[in-house]
Amino acid sequence: MGVTLYAMGGTISMAGADRLDGAALAAAVPGLETLGAPLEIRDREPVGGGSLTFERVLEVAASAAEAVDAGAPGIVITQGTDTLEETAYLLDLVWRHGAPLVLTGAMRNPTLAGHDGAANLLAAARVAESPAARGLGVLVAFNDEIHAARFVRKRHSTSTAAFVSPDTGPIGHLVEGRVRILTRPQRPEPLPAPGATARVGLYTVTLDDDPALLTAFAAGLDGLVVAGFGVGHVPAVLVEPLGALAARMPVVLTSRTGAGSVHRDTYRAPGSETDLLGRGLIDGGYLHPYQARVLLKALLGGGASRPAVAAAFAERG
Known part of the structure; x- marks a missing residue:
């Protein structure tokens, strides 16, 4: 064959x-x-x-x-x-x-x-x-x-x-x-195929962003991926809305740059990666925003809990 x-x-x-x-x-x-x-x-x-x-x-x-x-x-x-x-x-x-x-x-x-x-x-x-x-x-x-x-x-x-x-x-x-x-990268264990559909959005942060747009966009979602500036930053005006969203559903922080990882503990100003992760956002690591959305949608469609989602991103990001 x-x-x-x-x-x-x-x-x-x-x-x-x-x-x-x-x-x-x-x-x-x-x-x-x-x-x-x-x-x-x-x-x-x-x-x-x-x-x-x-x-x-x-x-x-x-x-x-x-x-x-x-x-x-x-x-x-x-x-x-x-x-x-x-x-x-x-x-x-x-x-x-x-x-x-x-x-x-x-x-x-x-x-x-x-x-x-x-x-x-x-x-x-x-x-x-x-x-x-x-x-x-x-x-x-x-x-x-x-x-x-x-x-x-x-x-x-x-x-x-x-x-x-x-x-x-x-x-x-x-x-x-x-x-x-030439090289054989490590590969995590495969996931079960998702058995349900989850509504997962991707929100790209931009200059002079509007928190009302974010809030309206996230209404009705089961999960959200945020494509932040640089190593995972957002305007200070988005901090409170993102914290509120992270309290009700998984919100994953990624970088919109196209390469490199988000950080965890370098910057501490409002809207920094340290601030956002402290408010419950999940570290997306090296996953770019489109992949992070695929992973989050697959996890939620498979019935994963928030701790399971966080663990999966820690392993795969």
């Missing part, structure tokens, strides 16, 4: 007015014949990356687990890149198999000069069947780089090198078609 490919749409499949299915995608990739076995193709209803949902992603995760149990050495998922960093992290939270699950896509569609989808799909398939990639969880293969889902981010709107891991760099590369894993 070969690597199983789940084709979910996105730029990689957009050929003018037509949309390529998995078989057409595979047929356009020179070099796939060098794999150990032909791809097993399982098409999903195509949808843009921006319209993916937890439910749809978790359904593919369950099907992928069945494919691995049936003998697939690894899994490839193609999708739109708009939310790829978030779907990769969600999948990594629940993926319990040693077999690699590899996400990829394209920044240029097949009608454009220099389209990158074929190269990315070949790279992803090679990673998915590679024994060297076993035990690494969910990976992203793009531009001949291999990124851990835990660290990857989309950092450019159009570049074919859009995916980067700012805090770590890629964990491996493809060199002359060979999968080279």
Whole structure:
């Protein structure tokens, strides 16, 4: 049995007015014949990356687990890149198999000069069947780089090198078609797939922010992620509302900068990280805001208590 490919749409499949299915995608990739076995193709209803949902992603995760149990050495998922960093992290939270699950896509569609989808799909398939990639969880293969889902981010709107891991760099590369894993990051135990839906918001702090906007935004939420300035700061006017919100639901503090960790005990002014954590906010660590929202939504959807949420962020952030 070969690597199983789940084709979910996105730029990689957009050929003018037509949309390529998995078989057409595979047929356009020179070099796939060098794999150990032909791809097993399982098409999903195509949808843009921006319209993916937890439910749809978790359904593919369950099907992928069945494919691995049936003998697939690894899994490839193609999708739109708009939310790829978030779907990769969600999948990594629940993926319990040693077999690699590899996400990829394209920044240029097949009608454009220099389209990158074929190269990315070949790279992803090679990673998915590679024994060297076993035990690494969910990976992203793009531009001949291999990124851990835990660290990857989309950092450019159009570049074919859009995916980067700012805090770590890629964990491996493809060199002359060979999968080279350079480091093996620690991976926490997977979580149970969430069985319910939780309403979790992401609020990005801005210059001269308005506490009324924050309060209105958070109404009716089950949890909140705050993307603060720098190492986890907010305007002083937001301190009281955030403390009140943290008293009724989990509120996670992250940084809007795109790299680096929030601090715990460096600054002490009103609105500093020390002030906010002392008011009950949860330290998001190195998790960027989009990942923190995925984790919080998954935890709350699984029925986690506030202490369990705090413990999970302490372990994974």
